[in-house]
Amino acid sequence: MIGEDTVLSNLIKTNAGRSSYHQKYVKELQQARCEYEQCIKQAELAENHIIQARVRSAAKESLDRERMKADTGDACDHQPALFTVKSTFSWCVDEDLFKGCNLISPGDYLNTQKARVPPPAAVKSSFAKPTIAYAMHTSREPQQDRHKLIPNPKKTVLEMNELDDSLTFESSSDTQQKRKAPEETKPRPKWSGQPSARDRAEGWENLQRFKGRQRFLRNPRFLPANAKQSGKPLISPEAEGTKEHESRSSEKQSSADDLAPVFQAKPSVIFFSEYSVGRVYESTLELKNVTSASRHVRVIPPTTPYFSVGLGRFPSDGGIVAPGMSCKYTVRFAPDSLADYRDFMVVETVAERLFVVPIEARRPPPILTLPRVVDCGYCLVGGVKFVELLCQNVGLSPGTFYIIPKDQWPASNLRSLSTAYFSEQPPFAVGPCVLALQPGEATVVELVFFPTAAERRRQLFTIVCDNCQVKDVSIEGEGQLVGLELVSVSGENEPLGDGEARNLTAERFVRFPTCNPHSVQQKRLVIRSNVHLELPFHWQIMKPDLRPVLPGETSEPSHTQVHPDTSGVYHISPEAGLLAPCQDQEFLLTFCPKELRDYHSVLHLVLRDVPLLPPEPNENSLPVHARKSSVLHPVLTGSKVSSVTIMEVEVKGSTEPYRVLLEPHAVVIPGEIWIHTNTRKQFKMWNHSKTFILFQWERLTSGCHVVEVEPSAGRIEENECFDFDLIVTGGKPEKLQTSLFCNIQHQHEPVRLPVEVSFKGPAVTPSVPCVDFGLVRLGEHAHTTLVLTNTTPLEASWTLKEIINEQHPRGAQVLVEPCRGSLPPFASCSAELSFSSGFCQKFETELELSVENGTGCHVWVGADVQSPQVRLLNCELVFSELYVGVPARGSVTLFNQTLLPSRFTWKKQLQGRQAPLCTAAFDPSSGALGPDAAVEVTVSVTSHTDVDLTEVAALCEVEGMDSPLVLGLFAPRPKKLSVSYSLPGVCHSGNDGGHSALLLDFGEVVLKRRVTRQLLITNQSPIPAAFTLKAEFFGCHVSAAGSSLEKRPTHTKAPLHAAHAEKVEAKAHEEFMSGLLAHGKGAAFLVQPDSGQLGPFEARTVDVTAYSNMWGAYRDRLVCEVGDLEATRISMRMSVKGCPLYFQMLGPRPDDQHQGPVILFGTHLSGGDTVSRPLRINNPTMFDIRVDWETYNIEENDRKLVDVVVKYGDHFPLKDADGNELLSGAFGLFAGNVPTAWEKNQTAASEGTSAPDGQKRDSVSEEEEQEEPLHPARKNLISVHIRPHIGSLSDSPYCITPQQTVIPAKGSRSIHVSFTPLNLSESQRESRCVGVALGFLSLDSEEAVCIPGKVRREQGLDLQPVRLDLEATIKPAVLLVQMEEDGEVLEFNASAGDLLRAGPGEEVAVSEFSVTRSFQLRNAAETPLRFQLGTQPPFSVLKPPPRLRTNTSSSTPCSVHDQPLVLRPQQSMQVNVAFTCSLPLLDLPDHTEEGLALGVRLIHAESGLKKLRFLQNLLIHHSNNSLQKVPLCAHLDLPTLSVSTDCLGFGFCYVGHTQAREINLYCHGARTYWKSLITTSEPRVFEVTPDFGFLPSKKNSRSQCLQIRFTPSEDKAFEASLVIQSPLVPTPVTVRLQGAGSFDEGYRSTCVSV
Secondary structure, rough: OOOOOOHHHHHOOOOOOHHHHHHHHHHHHHHHHHHHHHHHHHHHHHHHHHHHHHHHHHHHHHHHHHHHHHHOOHHHHOOOOOOOOOOOOOOOOOOOHHHHOOOOOOOOOOOOOOOOOOOHHHHHHHOOOOOOOHHHHOOOOOOOOOEEOOHHHHHHHHHHHHHHHHHHHHHHHHHHHHHHHHEEEEEEEOOOOOHHHHHHHHHHHHHHHHHHHHHHOOOHHHOOOOOOOOOEOOOOOOOOOOOHHHHOOOOHHHHHHOOOOOOOEOOOOOOEOOOOOOOOEEEEEEEEEEEEEEEOEEEEOOOOOOEEEEEEOOOOOEEEOOOOOOOEEEEEEEEOOOOOEEEEEEEOOOOOEEEEEEEEEOOOOOOOOOEEEEEEEEEEEOOOEEEEEEEEEEOOOOOEEEEHHHOOOOOOOOOOOOOOEEEEEEEEEEEOOOEEEEEOOOEEEEEEEEOOOHHHHHHHEEEEEEEOEEEEEEEEEEOOOOEEEEEEEOOOOOOOOOOOOOOOOOOEEEOOHHHHHOEEEEEEEEEEEEOOEEEEEEEEEEEEOOOOOOOOOEEEEEOOOOEEEEOOEEEEOOOOOOOOOEEEEEEEEEOOOOOOOOEEEEEEEEOOOOEOOOOOOOOOOOOOOHHHHOHHHHHHHHOOEEEEEEEEEEEEEEEEOEEEEEOOEEEEEEEEEEEOOOOEEEEEEEEEOOEEEEEEOOOEEEEEEEEEEEEEEEEEEEOOEEEEEEEOOOOOOOOEEEEEEEEEEEEEEOOOEEEEEEOOOOOEEOOOOOOOOOOOEEEOEEEEEEEEEEEEOOEEEEEEEEEEOOOOOOOOEEEOOOOEEEEEEOOOEEEEEEOOOOOOEEEEEEEEEEOOOOOOOEEEEEEEOOOEEEEEEOOOOOOOEEEOOOEEEEEEEEEEOOOOEHHHOOOOOOOOOHHHHHEEEEOEEEEOOOOOOEEEEEEEEEOOOOOOOEEEEEEEEOOOOOOOOEEEEEOOOOOOOOOOEEOOOOOOEOOOOOOOOOOEEEEEEEEEOOOEEEEEEEOOOOOOOOOOOOOEOOOOOOOOHHHHHHHHHOOOOOOOOHHHHHHHHHHHHHHHHHHOOOOOOOEEEEEOOEEEEEEOOOOEEEEEEEOOOOOOEEEEEEEEEEEOOOOOOEEEEEEEEOOEEEEEOOOOOOOOOOEEEEEEEEOOOOOOOOEEEEEEEEEOOOOOOEEEEEEEEEEOOOOOOOOEEEEEEOOOOEOOOOOEEEEOOOOOOOOOOOHHHHHHHHHHHHHHHOOOOOOOOOOOOOHHHOOOOOOOOOOOOEEEEEEOOOOEOOOOOOEEOOOOEEEEOOOOEEEEEEOOEEEEOOOOOOOOEEEEEEEEEEEHHHHEEOOOOOOOOOHHHHOOEEEEEEEEEOOOOOOOEEEEEOOOEEEEEHHHHEEEOOOOOOOOEEEEEEEEEEEEEOOOOOOOOEEEOOOOOOOEEOOOOOOOOOOOOOOEOOOOOOOOOEEEEOOOEEEEEEEEEEOOOOOOOOOOOHHEEEEOHHHHHHHHEEEEEOOOOOOOOOOOOOOEEEEEEEEEEOOOOEEEEOOEEEEEEEEEEEEEEEEEEEEEEEOEEEEEEEOOOOOOOOEEOEEEEEEOOOOOOOOEEEEEOOOOOOOEEEEEEEEEEEEOEEEEEEEEEEEEOOOOHHHHHOOEEO
């Protein structure tokens, strides 16, 4: 709804004309309210109509059903399902009303039968219509048989139409009923006392039942022919409502029955479509009796001879057709052509009207796409023109077409006329004359036009189709002769003079006016073509025929000789092409002479491919075949074509030389002008020639002068002048007299212009006449700046240099930079003067300033030169203590004895005999000393030898001093590098050879677990050195291990979980360890750092980490190399314990490597079959490991403590596949004198582990010799082992196969652990079998067992075995628990929103509810089981009332744990468990102790949803005190409320007006009820709509739009809080509201007044 009526009325009352927006809003609201009320009224009207229609439909259906029951009698009591009536609801509703309301009507989805249309009135028999007797005895009209007239076509068609009309229309009574049906749907007013629809239906039903008892049906076969019931058709059954109107419209009903059809023809029209001549086609006519009585039928055959009817086939003898049966007739069709045929058959019955069946034979005709008039266009007389037309059969049937001349049709035989390809009728021919086209097929028809006279011709051709269709086609064309005319010539054309030579055959004359050589003149010739054809042409330029002709003689063209003109002065365009039909063609004639003479030529216009007229054909001259068939004469004889000169034009032209004049004839420039400056002088040139001229002035470059003319080239029209600028540029001061020449195109002699001019140069002056450098230090450079100024407007090139005295040559001491340059006009530049001298002196000289092509001057220069003095205060430096390679420091002092500042520099290279043995550094190495100043210099000396330093000196150079300062360096013998090694917490030892032996003892190490020991390296000297550490035998390379880690992907798409990150890190560590142990020795020592730089007095800690993947006792030495000291070897020892094998099902277990998986065989029946479990064992090492298995049974009360095991020979000898022992000692006894594989490969191993310097390994130190040596253990014949007692050795009930297996290196093998249940005694209810399987490890490889001095590995009984714990239980059958779904937990899903129930009015009540799930308990044993069930709240076991099945919601929770239950053998019991949800359950997460007791946990999903999870067990207490548990789990969805914003500000609003804002209230999880409350001190300022509601339950979040309105009452700020509460959410949602009122009119438009 839009709003209540009160709201609308209040809005109308508050309207006082204050706002147009308010009026518009109220108007729209009223209009919407009116539309809403109209829709409500229309919906109520449709609802009332549907109710009334359903009442009428039910009454009518009940009436029909009672009628059917009354007709059948007692059958309705036995088979009540047979009496179904058709629904009449679709006939009782108004579809227009439904469509107006946009509702679905029954007609949209029900295929209801349309109401029948009544037939027209019966055709009354005419007394003027001829009868059969009249036709046989009286009528003289032609007859086909003895008694049948040949019908008049017009009458036949009329009668057929009448019969068709009588058969196509339906009864009128049905039409009236259909028209009245919509009126019945309209509700009628109900009068007082009028019976209801139900009373009327019951009364009508009783009346019909009474009438039915008095009505008896007769056999229609014995009824007369004119009886009503006998003539009733079967195809139009009576409507259900016709019985009500029998008494009212009996006469109308009888007339309708008389007009009803008796037989129905199938097909209604016999049609033949595809046929050909000479064949017979058949079709079957079926006549079906559509009445309720048997009928006789007779068929009168067709009237034409092309159709015939065979004997009929009846369903019974005697020619009688029973109701619903059919008789069949065969109709034959024999066409003699492909034309269309029409006929009909008459069917006679006992009815008065005749039944006519039309027969049609119509073949779709072929259709050709040929126009009726074909225009061949124009053709030259004597020529031949071919025209092609695309002809396509667009019809639906094939056809053959014959093309013949019109005068040959009709013809007796078409094939005799189509012997040739062309069908000829001069001057036209068409080919091919016979066309056979399939539907859609196309071919090309060729038309030939060969005119013999210049006239318009037209001929008719006839196209005859094989279906007797004829069509005439007119072919037209016009023959023409060639005719050309020279219409006009542009320009003036001077005629020939008397006595002037001319061409004899030229018809036209064209003269060009006199012109200059190489000029171009053009004339336009217009030639008109009088032919409607395109004529190809080309022009020929020939020499004239100037032979003299005597008076009275005529020149014959055959005697005329012409030759091509090769002068090339005449050109005509276009030279060749096509002359357009009947149009003017314009030609451009160009005359371009090249020499001074007269030109005379003749232009010939030649037409190509012009046919020659053949002579008149003579009968005797024709060929024999042409005489007989009168075929194409021109085509056969062949028309000859040739090129014909159709027009000649005589052309003449003459030339004269150019005439050019200069004004003035010479150019003289007065006065002097600056050089390098352009000076212009103007003059003119006149052209008095017949045409324009092209000129080109030469450029004069005489020495350094340039004389030129602008423009230098161009064009001057005839009788016009051109202005030129003479540009003169001088290169040096002098006077110039010369001539300039101009070349005229196509003129041999140039035009000469004399020129005379004088030039002058620039001048440069210095800023000062003399330069004084003052006091200058010896060896230094003094600098100053001299400014040079150009005082002329020319660019000046100057040079400044020192003047050398020839009497005292000493070289140039003053340098000028730049010494030369170029100055722009009136510009200045600076020149740097630099003075330097090699001795002390008083210096004076002169500088010469010279200007190119100008005037210079001289400048005086002077200076005073002096030198500095510096000394050392101490000349020797002694170092008391010095180490090799370590710098030692000392200091010296430099003092300046003069007032001139001085610079000093210490040389890096020392001097003396011992200088290569040491290096020195100085700080500062260079610097400046002021007048009478001193500086202290720090000297650092580094010695590279251990001898005394006595002959070493350092040099210091001072600028300006001839000799350097010398400093002597002295030092005693330097000391060497000293390094010590120690363990953390142990005193260190040096490398002097007297230190005690060090040992890195790693102790007992668990397999695959890294152990790190530290080594401390201390540098006892200030000498830095590089160090390198590596293991001697069990070394490894970090680069090889790190390469595998680099191949692993380093980036992930999402952050890893903590557990996943740990797995990734463990995997990376495993790969790193595999890379370190890739050499296959079983252990590796990683040194970090393995190399580096040891600083002065630095102590570096080195981590040595041991890695292993194979057990054994390992020995090795750590090789330490520091600087150039001798390598130091430190012993290392490690004992590795553990098992490298691991089971596939558990994976590697670093903490408990010998413990295998616990094999739980579960509970089995006593005496059951053997159960086997496969186990796969992986070997990640580089050695083959043999495992021998022994199984032990652990018995209760076994007091044995130890086991004594005595073995003879090998502990576990090798066995074959059958379990037989092989030869004892597969690889023999190790003997001291027998070389092992290790000893054989000792040389290669020593080379691989040798030091980098190539030295051999040192012998074993005395400390290592004192340790326990690692040599192969000798085998004892008898060995005794004492170990803790495990159990009794037995192969039953546990057994492992195979007992001995070899697991290959880097491979795996599978074993099978089998359990055979024992037979329990009757007293035993359960037997628990506990066993242990031990796997003893052995190595069959000699190298794997021991490498002398490096590693030795125990095996067999000397090594801790692998342990498998085996457990199984044997007991009788127990109670089976079967859940409804796959799983072991009975799960409940509930929503807290179901606690809400709608109360009276708008109140919401909270009531608890239950969710029930069930499972099956099955007794698989053969004896009944007694047990009890027990649960804790909120779970309870339901027990439905006896003999009453109810749904889950009606069951009452009750505890049945105190009621014993009995379950028979092989029977099942369904247990219903209810989860009861109440409001206190929602508070359990806040009560920690109570929640933990009930197994409650609050779960937060990733999507923000909250759930309460309840975990408990359903306890099944068996009578034998055994306890069975069924896990129960319930998930309770909790609602969560949130808003789109927690603060909403309205800003400023006009006082008394309302401003609205919207926020969204979101709900996640279960549905809930909410209610809002606004807390504020100012009531009715803030309002919210709606203020309560429900939020439904969906998977995603739901939202409710809340509209908050702010209406300020005063001009101040307002604040409030919107609190949204829910009974299911403990914490309410709060939104802070803010707004301010104002009387500012600017806020009126943004608010709505209230």
